[in-house]
Amino acid sequence: MTRYWDGLRSAVRYDRTYFDKIVASLLPLLEKLTTGKTAELLAPDYLDMSDTRPVFDWEQVIRKKAVVYIGLDALSDSEVASAVGNSMFADLVSVAGHIYKHGMNAGLPGVGESKNVVNLHCDEFNELMGDEFIPLINKGGGAGMQVTAYTQTSSDIEARIGNAAKTAQVQGNFNNMIMLRVRENRTAELLTSQLPQVEIYTKTLVSGHQDTADVTSGQDFTSSTQDRVGTVKVPLLEPADIVTLPKGQAFALLEGGQLWKIRMPLPAPDKDDALMPESIAKVAEAMRRHYHTGEGWWHEAPAVNVPEGDGHG
Known part of the structure:
Protein backbone atom coordinates (compact mmCIF):
# COMPACT_ATOMS: atom_id res chain seq x y z
CA MET A 1 0.00 0.00 0.00
CA THR A 2 2.92 2.32 0.59
CA ARG A 3 3.65 2.80 -3.12
CA TYR A 4 0.01 3.76 -3.77
CA TRP A 5 0.10 6.38 -1.04
CA ASP A 6 3.40 7.68 -2.42
CA GLY A 7 1.84 7.95 -5.88
CA LEU A 8 -1.18 9.80 -4.52
CA ARG A 9 1.04 12.13 -2.49
CA SER A 10 3.18 12.99 -5.53
CA ALA A 11 0.06 13.70 -7.60
CA VAL A 12 -1.23 16.13 -4.97
CA ARG A 13 2.10 17.97 -4.91
CA TYR A 14 1.99 18.70 -8.65
CA ASP A 15 1.16 22.21 -9.76
CA ARG A 16 -2.51 22.14 -10.83
CA THR A 17 -1.85 23.67 -14.26
CA TYR A 18 0.98 21.24 -14.99
CA PHE A 19 -1.05 18.29 -13.72
CA ASP A 20 -4.00 19.23 -15.97
CA LYS A 21 -1.67 19.28 -18.98
CA ILE A 22 -0.18 15.84 -18.40
CA VAL A 23 -3.57 14.16 -17.83
CA ALA A 24 -5.53 16.07 -20.48
CA SER A 25 -5.28 13.24 -23.01
CA LEU A 26 -5.99 10.60 -20.36
CA LEU A 27 -9.19 12.01 -18.90
CA PRO A 28 -11.48 11.23 -21.89
CA LEU A 29 -10.36 7.59 -21.82
CA LEU A 30 -10.81 7.33 -18.04
CA GLU A 31 -14.27 8.82 -18.41
CA LYS A 32 -15.19 6.11 -20.93
CA LEU A 33 -13.88 3.39 -18.64
CA THR A 34 -15.72 4.66 -15.55
CA THR A 35 -19.18 5.38 -16.98
CA GLY A 36 -22.02 3.31 -18.37
CA LYS A 37 -21.92 -0.45 -18.86
CA THR A 38 -18.13 -0.44 -19.13
CA ALA A 39 -17.85 0.77 -15.54
CA GLU A 40 -20.35 -1.86 -14.39
CA LEU A 41 -18.14 -4.53 -15.94
CA LEU A 42 -14.69 -3.27 -14.94
CA ALA A 43 -15.50 -1.77 -11.54
CA PRO A 44 -18.70 -3.32 -10.17
CA ASP A 45 -20.17 -2.39 -6.81
CA TYR A 46 -19.14 -5.34 -4.67
CA LEU A 47 -21.60 -4.32 -1.92
CA ASP A 48 -24.61 -4.41 -4.25
CA MET A 49 -26.45 -7.52 -3.08
CA SER A 50 -28.90 -7.34 -6.00
CA ASP A 51 -26.07 -7.87 -8.51
CA THR A 52 -26.00 -11.64 -8.98
CA ARG A 53 -23.16 -11.73 -11.50
CA PRO A 54 -20.28 -13.99 -10.40
CA VAL A 55 -16.96 -12.35 -9.57
CA PHE A 56 -13.88 -14.43 -10.33
CA ASP A 57 -10.23 -13.90 -11.16
CA TRP A 58 -7.71 -15.47 -13.53
CA GLU A 59 -6.43 -17.94 -10.94
CA GLN A 60 -9.91 -19.36 -10.41
CA VAL A 61 -10.49 -19.57 -14.16
CA ILE A 62 -7.19 -21.39 -14.77
CA ARG A 63 -7.60 -23.69 -11.78
CA LYS A 64 -11.06 -24.77 -12.97
CA LYS A 65 -9.96 -25.05 -16.63
CA PRO A 109 -4.02 -27.54 1.58
CA GLY A 110 -3.82 -31.10 0.32
CA VAL A 111 -2.87 -30.33 -3.28
CA GLY A 112 0.48 -30.50 -4.99
CA GLU A 113 2.12 -28.03 -7.31
CA SER A 114 0.74 -28.16 -10.83
CA ASN A 175 7.25 -21.33 -32.74
CA ASN A 176 4.71 -22.16 -35.43
CA MET A 177 3.41 -20.07 -38.30
CA ILE A 178 0.37 -20.64 -40.50
CA MET A 179 0.02 -18.17 -43.36
CA LEU A 180 -2.96 -17.86 -45.65
CA ARG A 181 -3.06 -15.51 -48.62
CA VAL A 182 -1.60 -12.10 -47.83
CA ARG A 183 -1.28 -8.95 -49.91
CA GLU A 184 2.04 -7.72 -48.53
CA ASN A 185 5.37 -9.15 -49.67
CA ARG A 186 6.99 -8.21 -46.37
CA THR A 187 4.54 -10.41 -44.50
CA ALA A 188 5.04 -13.28 -46.95
CA GLU A 189 8.80 -13.02 -46.48
CA LEU A 190 8.36 -13.86 -42.77
CA LEU A 191 7.75 -17.42 -43.94
CA THR A 192 9.79 -17.64 -47.14
CA SER A 193 12.94 -16.20 -45.52
CA GLN A 194 13.03 -19.14 -43.09
CA LEU A 195 13.03 -21.76 -45.84
CA PRO A 196 16.20 -23.24 -47.37
CA GLN A 197 17.17 -23.15 -51.00
CA VAL A 198 16.74 -26.37 -52.95
CA GLU A 199 18.45 -27.79 -56.02
CA ILE A 200 16.37 -28.42 -59.13
CA TYR A 201 17.37 -30.03 -62.39
CA THR A 202 17.64 -27.89 -65.50
CA LYS A 203 17.84 -29.08 -69.09
CA THR A 204 19.62 -27.04 -71.75
CA LEU A 205 19.31 -27.73 -75.46
CA VAL A 206 22.54 -27.00 -77.38
CA SER A 207 22.76 -27.27 -81.17
CA GLY A 208 25.37 -26.13 -83.69
CA HIS A 209 27.09 -26.75 -86.97
CA GLN A 210 30.59 -26.39 -88.43
CA ASP A 211 31.80 -26.07 -92.03
CA THR A 212 34.19 -28.71 -93.35
CA ALA A 213 37.63 -27.34 -94.33
CA ASP A 214 38.49 -30.28 -96.60
CA VAL A 215 36.93 -29.54 -100.00
CA THR A 216 37.70 -33.06 -101.26
CA SER A 217 35.81 -34.88 -98.51
CA GLY A 218 32.42 -34.57 -100.15
CA GLN A 219 30.96 -33.21 -96.89
CA ASP A 220 30.11 -29.54 -96.61
CA PHE A 221 29.42 -29.28 -92.83
CA THR A 222 28.86 -31.19 -89.60
CA SER A 223 26.09 -30.56 -87.04
CA SER A 224 25.40 -31.64 -83.46
CA THR A 225 22.50 -31.45 -80.98
CA GLN A 226 22.92 -31.98 -77.20
CA ASP A 227 20.68 -32.09 -74.11
CA ARG A 228 22.69 -30.94 -71.09
CA VAL A 229 21.30 -31.64 -67.58
CA GLY A 230 22.50 -29.61 -64.60
CA THR A 231 21.36 -28.36 -61.18
CA VAL A 232 20.67 -24.87 -59.89
CA LYS A 233 19.67 -23.59 -56.43
CA VAL A 234 16.33 -21.78 -56.11
CA PRO A 235 14.17 -20.72 -53.12
CA LEU A 236 11.75 -23.39 -51.93
CA LEU A 237 8.95 -20.80 -51.92
CA GLU A 238 8.71 -17.30 -53.32
CA PRO A 239 6.55 -14.53 -51.78
CA ALA A 240 4.47 -14.65 -54.96
CA ASP A 241 3.46 -18.23 -54.10
CA ILE A 242 1.82 -16.98 -50.90
CA VAL A 243 0.32 -13.83 -52.40
CA THR A 244 -1.47 -15.92 -55.05
CA LEU A 245 -2.80 -18.66 -52.75
CA PRO A 246 -6.41 -19.68 -53.43
CA LYS A 247 -9.01 -19.17 -50.73
CA GLY A 248 -8.90 -21.85 -48.06
CA GLN A 249 -5.26 -22.81 -48.64
CA ALA A 250 -2.21 -21.99 -46.55
CA PHE A 251 1.44 -22.79 -45.91
CA ALA A 252 2.55 -23.71 -42.40
CA LEU A 253 5.88 -23.97 -40.60
CA LEU A 254 5.36 -26.49 -37.80
CA GLU A 255 7.46 -28.57 -35.42
CA GLY A 256 10.79 -26.89 -35.85
CA GLY A 257 10.41 -25.52 -39.34
CA GLN A 258 8.76 -28.36 -41.26
CA LEU A 259 6.85 -26.96 -44.22
CA TRP A 260 3.29 -28.09 -44.79
CA LYS A 261 0.75 -27.17 -47.45
CA ILE A 262 -2.75 -26.95 -46.00
CA ARG A 263 -6.00 -27.16 -47.88
CA MET A 264 -9.13 -26.54 -45.80
CA PRO A 265 -12.56 -27.67 -46.98
CA LEU A 266 -14.96 -24.77 -47.42
CA PRO A 267 -18.67 -25.23 -46.66
CA ALA A 268 -20.87 -25.09 -49.73
CA PRO A 269 -23.60 -22.43 -49.69
CA ASP A 270 -26.40 -25.00 -49.51
CA LYS A 271 -29.46 -23.67 -47.69
CA ASP A 272 -30.98 -27.15 -47.53
CA ASP A 273 -28.08 -28.60 -45.52
CA ALA A 274 -29.62 -29.60 -42.19
CA LEU A 275 -26.23 -29.79 -40.46
CA MET A 276 -25.12 -26.28 -41.43
CA PRO A 277 -26.35 -23.54 -39.03
CA GLU A 278 -27.79 -20.39 -40.54
CA SER A 279 -25.50 -18.02 -38.64
CA ILE A 280 -23.18 -17.66 -35.66
CA ALA A 281 -26.13 -16.28 -33.70
CA LYS A 282 -27.94 -19.59 -34.17
CA VAL A 283 -24.87 -21.47 -32.93
CA ALA A 284 -24.67 -19.26 -29.82
CA GLU A 285 -28.39 -19.72 -29.19
CA ALA A 286 -28.06 -23.51 -29.39
CA MET A 287 -25.08 -23.46 -27.02
CA ARG A 288 -26.98 -21.29 -24.55
CA ARG A 289 -29.92 -23.68 -24.67
CA HIS A 290 -27.99 -26.95 -24.26
CA TYR A 291 -24.78 -26.02 -22.38
CA HIS A 292 -24.93 -26.09 -18.58
CA THR A 293 -22.32 -25.67 -15.86
CA GLY A 294 -22.38 -26.42 -12.18
CA GLU A 295 -23.69 -23.54 -10.11
CA GLY A 296 -20.97 -21.67 -8.28
CA TRP A 297 -18.09 -23.25 -10.21
CA TRP A 298 -16.00 -20.11 -9.75
CA HIS A 299 -15.70 -20.39 -5.96
CA GLU A 300 -15.42 -24.16 -5.54
CA ALA A 301 -12.15 -25.33 -4.02
CA PRO A 302 -10.08 -27.88 -5.95
CA ALA A 303 -10.43 -31.51 -4.96
CA VAL A 304 -8.15 -32.52 -2.11
CA ASN A 305 -5.95 -35.51 -2.85
CA VAL A 306 -6.18 -37.88 0.12
CA PRO A 307 -3.74 -40.84 -0.01
CA GLU A 308 -5.29 -44.29 0.23
CA GLY A 309 -5.40 -45.68 3.75
CA ASP A 310 -5.49 -42.26 5.41
CA GLY A 311 -9.27 -42.10 5.59
CA HIS A 312 -11.16 -42.53 8.83
CA GLY A 313 -13.60 -45.40 9.11
Missing part, protein backbone atom coordinates in the same frame (compact mmCIF):
# COMPACT_ATOMS: atom_id res chain seq x y z
CA ALA A 66 -12.79 -22.74 -17.62
CA VAL A 67 -13.36 -21.06 -20.98
CA VAL A 68 -13.53 -17.26 -21.05
CA TYR A 69 -14.61 -15.31 -24.13
CA ILE A 70 -13.80 -11.61 -24.16
CA GLY A 71 -15.32 -9.50 -26.93
CA LEU A 72 -13.59 -6.12 -26.93
CA ASP A 73 -15.54 -4.59 -29.86
CA ALA A 74 -12.46 -2.79 -31.20
CA LEU A 75 -14.33 -1.79 -34.34
CA SER A 76 -16.70 0.44 -32.36
CA ASP A 77 -14.21 1.92 -29.89
CA SER A 78 -10.57 1.00 -30.34
CA GLU A 79 -9.38 3.10 -27.38
CA VAL A 80 -11.54 1.32 -24.83
CA ALA A 81 -10.76 -2.05 -26.43
CA SER A 82 -7.04 -1.36 -26.22
CA ALA A 83 -7.20 -0.17 -22.61
CA VAL A 84 -9.25 -3.17 -21.47
CA GLY A 85 -7.12 -5.61 -23.46
CA ASN A 86 -3.84 -4.23 -22.15
CA SER A 87 -5.03 -4.28 -18.53
CA MET A 88 -6.29 -7.84 -19.02
CA PHE A 89 -2.90 -8.96 -20.35
CA ALA A 90 -1.08 -7.11 -17.57
CA ASP A 91 -3.16 -8.97 -14.98
CA LEU A 92 -2.57 -12.27 -16.78
CA VAL A 93 1.20 -11.66 -16.86
CA SER A 94 1.14 -11.12 -13.09
CA VAL A 95 -0.77 -14.37 -12.60
CA ALA A 96 1.64 -16.20 -14.93
CA GLY A 97 4.57 -15.00 -12.83
CA HIS A 98 2.90 -16.30 -9.67
CA ILE A 99 2.19 -19.68 -11.29
CA TYR A 100 5.77 -19.93 -12.55
CA LYS A 101 7.20 -19.38 -9.07
CA HIS A 102 4.68 -21.09 -6.80
CA GLY A 103 2.48 -23.29 -8.97
CA MET A 104 -1.25 -23.13 -9.51
CA ASN A 105 -2.37 -24.34 -6.08
CA ALA A 106 0.00 -22.33 -3.89
CA GLY A 107 -1.33 -22.01 -0.35
CA LEU A 108 -4.14 -24.54 -0.79
CA LYS A 115 0.54 -26.02 -13.95
CA ASN A 116 -2.46 -26.21 -16.21
CA VAL A 117 -1.98 -25.45 -19.89
CA VAL A 118 -3.63 -22.11 -20.72
CA ASN A 119 -4.49 -21.58 -24.38
CA LEU A 120 -4.97 -17.97 -25.47
CA HIS A 121 -6.53 -17.30 -28.87
CA CYS A 122 -6.17 -13.60 -29.73
CA ASP A 123 -7.97 -12.49 -32.88
CA GLU A 124 -6.79 -9.18 -34.40
CA PHE A 125 -4.18 -9.23 -31.68
CA ASN A 126 -2.44 -6.16 -33.08
CA GLU A 127 -5.31 -4.23 -31.44
CA LEU A 128 -4.26 -5.75 -28.11
CA MET A 129 -0.54 -5.23 -28.52
CA GLY A 130 1.37 -3.38 -25.89
CA ASP A 131 4.33 -3.75 -23.59
CA GLU A 132 2.17 -6.07 -21.45
CA PHE A 133 1.87 -8.62 -24.24
CA ILE A 134 5.61 -9.05 -24.89
CA PRO A 135 6.60 -10.78 -21.60
CA LEU A 136 3.52 -13.00 -21.90
CA ILE A 137 4.72 -14.62 -25.13
CA ASN A 138 8.40 -14.29 -24.24
CA LYS A 139 8.36 -15.97 -20.84
CA GLY A 140 4.80 -17.20 -20.33
CA GLY A 141 5.60 -20.71 -21.55
CA GLY A 142 7.14 -21.52 -18.18
CA ALA A 143 3.72 -20.98 -16.61
CA GLY A 144 1.89 -23.07 -19.20
CA MET A 145 0.78 -20.17 -21.40
CA GLN A 146 0.31 -21.01 -25.09
CA VAL A 147 -0.59 -18.05 -27.30
CA THR A 148 -2.19 -18.35 -30.73
CA ALA A 149 -2.36 -14.93 -32.38
CA TYR A 150 -4.20 -13.89 -35.53
CA THR A 151 -3.45 -10.78 -37.56
CA GLN A 152 -3.50 -9.53 -41.14
CA THR A 153 0.04 -8.27 -41.78
CA SER A 154 3.28 -7.81 -39.88
CA SER A 155 2.98 -4.07 -40.47
CA ASP A 156 -0.12 -4.00 -38.25
CA ILE A 157 2.02 -5.11 -35.31
CA GLU A 158 4.74 -2.56 -35.97
CA ALA A 159 2.19 0.22 -36.44
CA ARG A 160 0.72 -0.64 -33.06
CA ILE A 161 3.99 -0.98 -31.15
CA GLY A 162 5.90 1.70 -33.06
CA ASN A 163 9.20 -0.13 -32.70
CA ALA A 164 10.75 -2.47 -35.27
CA ALA A 165 12.93 -4.25 -32.69
CA LYS A 166 9.97 -5.06 -30.45
CA THR A 167 8.00 -6.20 -33.49
CA ALA A 168 10.78 -8.65 -34.38
CA GLN A 169 10.87 -9.80 -30.75
CA VAL A 170 7.14 -10.55 -30.82
CA GLN A 171 7.35 -12.42 -34.12
CA GLY A 172 10.40 -14.39 -33.02
CA ASN A 173 8.65 -15.83 -29.98
CA PHE A 174 6.10 -17.79 -31.98
Whole structure:
Protein backbone atom coordinates (compact mmCIF):
# COMPACT_ATOMS: atom_id res chain seq x y z
CA MET A 1 0.00 0.00 0.00
CA THR A 2 2.92 2.32 0.59
CA ARG A 3 3.65 2.80 -3.12
CA TYR A 4 0.01 3.76 -3.77
CA TRP A 5 0.10 6.38 -1.04
CA ASP A 6 3.40 7.68 -2.42
CA GLY A 7 1.84 7.95 -5.88
CA LEU A 8 -1.18 9.80 -4.52
CA ARG A 9 1.04 12.13 -2.49
CA SER A 10 3.18 12.99 -5.53
CA ALA A 11 0.06 13.70 -7.60
CA VAL A 12 -1.23 16.13 -4.97
CA ARG A 13 2.10 17.97 -4.91
CA TYR A 14 1.99 18.70 -8.65
CA ASP A 15 1.16 22.21 -9.76
CA ARG A 16 -2.51 22.14 -10.83
CA THR A 17 -1.85 23.67 -14.26
CA TYR A 18 0.98 21.24 -14.99
CA PHE A 19 -1.05 18.29 -13.72
CA ASP A 20 -4.00 19.23 -15.97
CA LYS A 21 -1.67 19.28 -18.98
CA ILE A 22 -0.18 15.84 -18.40
CA VAL A 23 -3.57 14.16 -17.83
CA ALA A 24 -5.53 16.07 -20.48
CA SER A 25 -5.28 13.24 -23.01
CA LEU A 26 -5.99 10.60 -20.36
CA LEU A 27 -9.19 12.01 -18.90
CA PRO A 28 -11.48 11.23 -21.89
CA LEU A 29 -10.36 7.59 -21.82
CA LEU A 30 -10.81 7.33 -18.04
CA GLU A 31 -14.27 8.82 -18.41
CA LYS A 32 -15.19 6.11 -20.93
CA LEU A 33 -13.88 3.39 -18.64
CA THR A 34 -15.72 4.66 -15.55
CA THR A 35 -19.18 5.38 -16.98
CA GLY A 36 -22.02 3.31 -18.37
CA LYS A 37 -21.92 -0.45 -18.86
CA THR A 38 -18.13 -0.44 -19.13
CA ALA A 39 -17.85 0.77 -15.54
CA GLU A 40 -20.35 -1.86 -14.39
CA LEU A 41 -18.14 -4.53 -15.94
CA LEU A 42 -14.69 -3.27 -14.94
CA ALA A 43 -15.50 -1.77 -11.54
CA PRO A 44 -18.70 -3.32 -10.17
CA ASP A 45 -20.17 -2.39 -6.81
CA TYR A 46 -19.14 -5.34 -4.67
CA LEU A 47 -21.60 -4.32 -1.92
CA ASP A 48 -24.61 -4.41 -4.25
CA MET A 49 -26.45 -7.52 -3.08
CA SER A 50 -28.90 -7.34 -6.00
CA ASP A 51 -26.07 -7.87 -8.51
CA THR A 52 -26.00 -11.64 -8.98
CA ARG A 53 -23.16 -11.73 -11.50
CA PRO A 54 -20.28 -13.99 -10.40
CA VAL A 55 -16.96 -12.35 -9.57
CA PHE A 56 -13.88 -14.43 -10.33
CA ASP A 57 -10.23 -13.90 -11.16
CA TRP A 58 -7.71 -15.47 -13.53
CA GLU A 59 -6.43 -17.94 -10.94
CA GLN A 60 -9.91 -19.36 -10.41
CA VAL A 61 -10.49 -19.57 -14.16
CA ILE A 62 -7.19 -21.39 -14.77
CA ARG A 63 -7.60 -23.69 -11.78
CA LYS A 64 -11.06 -24.77 -12.97
CA LYS A 65 -9.96 -25.05 -16.63
CA ALA A 66 -12.79 -22.74 -17.62
CA VAL A 67 -13.36 -21.06 -20.98
CA VAL A 68 -13.53 -17.26 -21.05
CA TYR A 69 -14.61 -15.31 -24.13
CA ILE A 70 -13.80 -11.61 -24.16
CA GLY A 71 -15.32 -9.50 -26.93
CA LEU A 72 -13.59 -6.12 -26.93
CA ASP A 73 -15.54 -4.59 -29.86
CA ALA A 74 -12.46 -2.79 -31.20
CA LEU A 75 -14.33 -1.79 -34.34
CA SER A 76 -16.70 0.44 -32.36
CA ASP A 77 -14.21 1.92 -29.89
CA SER A 78 -10.57 1.00 -30.34
CA GLU A 79 -9.38 3.10 -27.38
CA VAL A 80 -11.54 1.32 -24.83
CA ALA A 81 -10.76 -2.05 -26.43
CA SER A 82 -7.04 -1.36 -26.22
CA ALA A 83 -7.20 -0.17 -22.61
CA VAL A 84 -9.25 -3.17 -21.47
CA GLY A 85 -7.12 -5.61 -23.46
CA ASN A 86 -3.84 -4.23 -22.15
CA SER A 87 -5.03 -4.28 -18.53
CA MET A 88 -6.29 -7.84 -19.02
CA PHE A 89 -2.90 -8.96 -20.35
CA ALA A 90 -1.08 -7.11 -17.57
CA ASP A 91 -3.16 -8.97 -14.98
CA LEU A 92 -2.57 -12.27 -16.78
CA VAL A 93 1.20 -11.66 -16.86
CA SER A 94 1.14 -11.12 -13.09
CA VAL A 95 -0.77 -14.37 -12.60
CA ALA A 96 1.64 -16.20 -14.93
CA GLY A 97 4.57 -15.00 -12.83
CA HIS A 98 2.90 -16.30 -9.67
CA ILE A 99 2.19 -19.68 -11.29
CA TYR A 100 5.77 -19.93 -12.55
CA LYS A 101 7.20 -19.38 -9.07
CA HIS A 102 4.68 -21.09 -6.80
CA GLY A 103 2.48 -23.29 -8.97
CA MET A 104 -1.25 -23.13 -9.51
CA ASN A 105 -2.37 -24.34 -6.08
CA ALA A 106 0.00 -22.33 -3.89
CA GLY A 107 -1.33 -22.01 -0.35
CA LEU A 108 -4.14 -24.54 -0.79
CA PRO A 109 -4.02 -27.54 1.58
CA GLY A 110 -3.82 -31.10 0.32
CA VAL A 111 -2.87 -30.33 -3.28
CA GLY A 112 0.48 -30.50 -4.99
CA GLU A 113 2.12 -28.03 -7.31
CA SER A 114 0.74 -28.16 -10.83
CA LYS A 115 0.54 -26.02 -13.95
CA ASN A 116 -2.46 -26.21 -16.21
CA VAL A 117 -1.98 -25.45 -19.89
CA VAL A 118 -3.63 -22.11 -20.72
CA ASN A 119 -4.49 -21.58 -24.38
CA LEU A 120 -4.97 -17.97 -25.47
CA HIS A 121 -6.53 -17.30 -28.87
CA CYS A 122 -6.17 -13.60 -29.73
CA ASP A 123 -7.97 -12.49 -32.88
CA GLU A 124 -6.79 -9.18 -34.40
CA PHE A 125 -4.18 -9.23 -31.68
CA ASN A 126 -2.44 -6.16 -33.08
CA GLU A 127 -5.31 -4.23 -31.44
CA LEU A 128 -4.26 -5.75 -28.11
CA MET A 129 -0.54 -5.23 -28.52
CA GLY A 130 1.37 -3.38 -25.89
CA ASP A 131 4.33 -3.75 -23.59
CA GLU A 132 2.17 -6.07 -21.45
CA PHE A 133 1.87 -8.62 -24.24
CA ILE A 134 5.61 -9.05 -24.89
CA PRO A 135 6.60 -10.78 -21.60
CA LEU A 136 3.52 -13.00 -21.90
CA ILE A 137 4.72 -14.62 -25.13
CA ASN A 138 8.40 -14.29 -24.24
CA LYS A 139 8.36 -15.97 -20.84
CA GLY A 140 4.80 -17.20 -20.33
CA GLY A 141 5.60 -20.71 -21.55
CA GLY A 142 7.14 -21.52 -18.18
CA ALA A 143 3.72 -20.98 -16.61
CA GLY A 144 1.89 -23.07 -19.20
CA MET A 145 0.78 -20.17 -21.40
CA GLN A 146 0.31 -21.01 -25.09
CA VAL A 147 -0.59 -18.05 -27.30
CA THR A 148 -2.19 -18.35 -30.73
CA ALA A 149 -2.36 -14.93 -32.38
CA TYR A 150 -4.20 -13.89 -35.53
CA THR A 151 -3.45 -10.78 -37.56
CA GLN A 152 -3.50 -9.53 -41.14
CA THR A 153 0.04 -8.27 -41.78
CA SER A 154 3.28 -7.81 -39.88
CA SER A 155 2.98 -4.07 -40.47
CA ASP A 156 -0.12 -4.00 -38.25
CA ILE A 157 2.02 -5.11 -35.31
CA GLU A 158 4.74 -2.56 -35.97
CA ALA A 159 2.19 0.22 -36.44
CA ARG A 160 0.72 -0.64 -33.06
CA ILE A 161 3.99 -0.98 -31.15
CA GLY A 162 5.90 1.70 -33.06
CA ASN A 163 9.20 -0.13 -32.70
CA ALA A 164 10.75 -2.47 -35.27
CA ALA A 165 12.93 -4.25 -32.69
CA LYS A 166 9.97 -5.06 -30.45
CA THR A 167 8.00 -6.20 -33.49
CA ALA A 168 10.78 -8.65 -34.38
CA GLN A 169 10.87 -9.80 -30.75
CA VAL A 170 7.14 -10.55 -30.82
CA GLN A 171 7.35 -12.42 -34.12
CA GLY A 172 10.40 -14.39 -33.02
CA ASN A 173 8.65 -15.83 -29.98
CA PHE A 174 6.10 -17.79 -31.98
CA ASN A 175 7.25 -21.33 -32.74
CA ASN A 176 4.71 -22.16 -35.43
CA MET A 177 3.41 -20.07 -38.30
CA ILE A 178 0.37 -20.64 -40.50
CA MET A 179 0.02 -18.17 -43.36
CA LEU A 180 -2.96 -17.86 -45.65
CA ARG A 181 -3.06 -15.51 -48.62
CA VAL A 182 -1.60 -12.10 -47.83
CA ARG A 183 -1.28 -8.95 -49.91
CA GLU A 184 2.04 -7.72 -48.53
CA ASN A 185 5.37 -9.15 -49.67
CA ARG A 186 6.99 -8.21 -46.37
CA THR A 187 4.54 -10.41 -44.50
CA ALA A 188 5.04 -13.28 -46.95
CA GLU A 189 8.80 -13.02 -46.48
CA LEU A 190 8.36 -13.86 -42.77
CA LEU A 191 7.75 -17.42 -43.94
CA THR A 192 9.79 -17.64 -47.14
CA SER A 193 12.94 -16.20 -45.52
CA GLN A 194 13.03 -19.14 -43.09
CA LEU A 195 13.03 -21.76 -45.84
CA PRO A 196 16.20 -23.24 -47.37
CA GLN A 197 17.17 -23.15 -51.00
CA VAL A 198 16.74 -26.37 -52.95
CA GLU A 199 18.45 -27.79 -56.02
CA ILE A 200 16.37 -28.42 -59.13
CA TYR A 201 17.37 -30.03 -62.39
CA THR A 202 17.64 -27.89 -65.50
CA LYS A 203 17.84 -29.08 -69.09
CA THR A 204 19.62 -27.04 -71.75
CA LEU A 205 19.31 -27.73 -75.46
CA VAL A 206 22.54 -27.00 -77.38
CA SER A 207 22.76 -27.27 -81.17
CA GLY A 208 25.37 -26.13 -83.69
CA HIS A 209 27.09 -26.75 -86.97
CA GLN A 210 30.59 -26.39 -88.43
CA ASP A 211 31.80 -26.07 -92.03
CA THR A 212 34.19 -28.71 -93.35
CA ALA A 213 37.63 -27.34 -94.33
CA ASP A 214 38.49 -30.28 -96.60
CA VAL A 215 36.93 -29.54 -100.00
CA THR A 216 37.70 -33.06 -101.26
CA SER A 217 35.81 -34.88 -98.51
CA GLY A 218 32.42 -34.57 -100.15
CA GLN A 219 30.96 -33.21 -96.89
CA ASP A 220 30.11 -29.54 -96.61
CA PHE A 221 29.42 -29.28 -92.83
CA THR A 222 28.86 -31.19 -89.60
CA SER A 223 26.09 -30.56 -87.04
CA SER A 224 25.40 -31.64 -83.46
CA THR A 225 22.50 -31.45 -80.98
CA GLN A 226 22.92 -31.98 -77.20
CA ASP A 227 20.68 -32.09 -74.11
CA ARG A 228 22.69 -30.94 -71.09
CA VAL A 229 21.30 -31.64 -67.58
CA GLY A 230 22.50 -29.61 -64.60
CA THR A 231 21.36 -28.36 -61.18
CA VAL A 232 20.67 -24.87 -59.89
CA LYS A 233 19.67 -23.59 -56.43
CA VAL A 234 16.33 -21.78 -56.11
CA PRO A 235 14.17 -20.72 -53.12
CA LEU A 236 11.75 -23.39 -51.93
CA LEU A 237 8.95 -20.80 -51.92
CA GLU A 238 8.71 -17.30 -53.32
CA PRO A 239 6.55 -14.53 -51.78
CA ALA A 240 4.47 -14.65 -54.96
CA ASP A 241 3.46 -18.23 -54.10
CA ILE A 242 1.82 -16.98 -50.90
CA VAL A 243 0.32 -13.83 -52.40
CA THR A 244 -1.47 -15.92 -55.05
CA LEU A 245 -2.80 -18.66 -52.75
CA PRO A 246 -6.41 -19.68 -53.43
CA LYS A 247 -9.01 -19.17 -50.73
CA GLY A 248 -8.90 -21.85 -48.06
CA GLN A 249 -5.26 -22.81 -48.64
CA ALA A 250 -2.21 -21.99 -46.55
CA PHE A 251 1.44 -22.79 -45.91
CA ALA A 252 2.55 -23.71 -42.40
CA LEU A 253 5.88 -23.97 -40.60
CA LEU A 254 5.36 -26.49 -37.80
CA GLU A 255 7.46 -28.57 -35.42
CA GLY A 256 10.79 -26.89 -35.85
CA GLY A 257 10.41 -25.52 -39.34
CA GLN A 258 8.76 -28.36 -41.26
CA LEU A 259 6.85 -26.96 -44.22
CA TRP A 260 3.29 -28.09 -44.79
CA LYS A 261 0.75 -27.17 -47.45
CA ILE A 262 -2.75 -26.95 -46.00
CA ARG A 263 -6.00 -27.16 -47.88
CA MET A 264 -9.13 -26.54 -45.80
CA PRO A 265 -12.56 -27.67 -46.98
CA LEU A 266 -14.96 -24.77 -47.42
CA PRO A 267 -18.67 -25.23 -46.66
CA ALA A 268 -20.87 -25.09 -49.73
CA PRO A 269 -23.60 -22.43 -49.69
CA ASP A 270 -26.40 -25.00 -49.51
CA LYS A 271 -29.46 -23.67 -47.69
CA ASP A 272 -30.98 -27.15 -47.53
CA ASP A 273 -28.08 -28.60 -45.52
CA ALA A 274 -29.62 -29.60 -42.19
CA LEU A 275 -26.23 -29.79 -40.46
CA MET A 276 -25.12 -26.28 -41.43
CA PRO A 277 -26.35 -23.54 -39.03
CA GLU A 278 -27.79 -20.39 -40.54
CA SER A 279 -25.50 -18.02 -38.64
CA ILE A 280 -23.18 -17.66 -35.66
CA ALA A 281 -26.13 -16.28 -33.70
CA LYS A 282 -27.94 -19.59 -34.17
CA VAL A 283 -24.87 -21.47 -32.93
CA ALA A 284 -24.67 -19.26 -29.82
CA GLU A 285 -28.39 -19.72 -29.19
CA ALA A 286 -28.06 -23.51 -29.39
CA MET A 287 -25.08 -23.46 -27.02
CA ARG A 288 -26.98 -21.29 -24.55
CA ARG A 289 -29.92 -23.68 -24.67
CA HIS A 290 -27.99 -26.95 -24.26
CA TYR A 291 -24.78 -26.02 -22.38
CA HIS A 292 -24.93 -26.09 -18.58
CA THR A 293 -22.32 -25.67 -15.86
CA GLY A 294 -22.38 -26.42 -12.18
CA GLU A 295 -23.69 -23.54 -10.11
CA GLY A 296 -20.97 -21.67 -8.28
CA TRP A 297 -18.09 -23.25 -10.21
CA TRP A 298 -16.00 -20.11 -9.75
CA HIS A 299 -15.70 -20.39 -5.96
CA GLU A 300 -15.42 -24.16 -5.54
CA ALA A 301 -12.15 -25.33 -4.02
CA PRO A 302 -10.08 -27.88 -5.95
CA ALA A 303 -10.43 -31.51 -4.96
CA VAL A 304 -8.15 -32.52 -2.11
CA ASN A 305 -5.95 -35.51 -2.85
CA VAL A 306 -6.18 -37.88 0.12
CA PRO A 307 -3.74 -40.84 -0.01
CA GLU A 308 -5.29 -44.29 0.23
CA GLY A 309 -5.40 -45.68 3.75
CA ASP A 310 -5.49 -42.26 5.41
CA GLY A 311 -9.27 -42.10 5.59
CA HIS A 312 -11.16 -42.53 8.83
CA GLY A 313 -13.60 -45.40 9.11
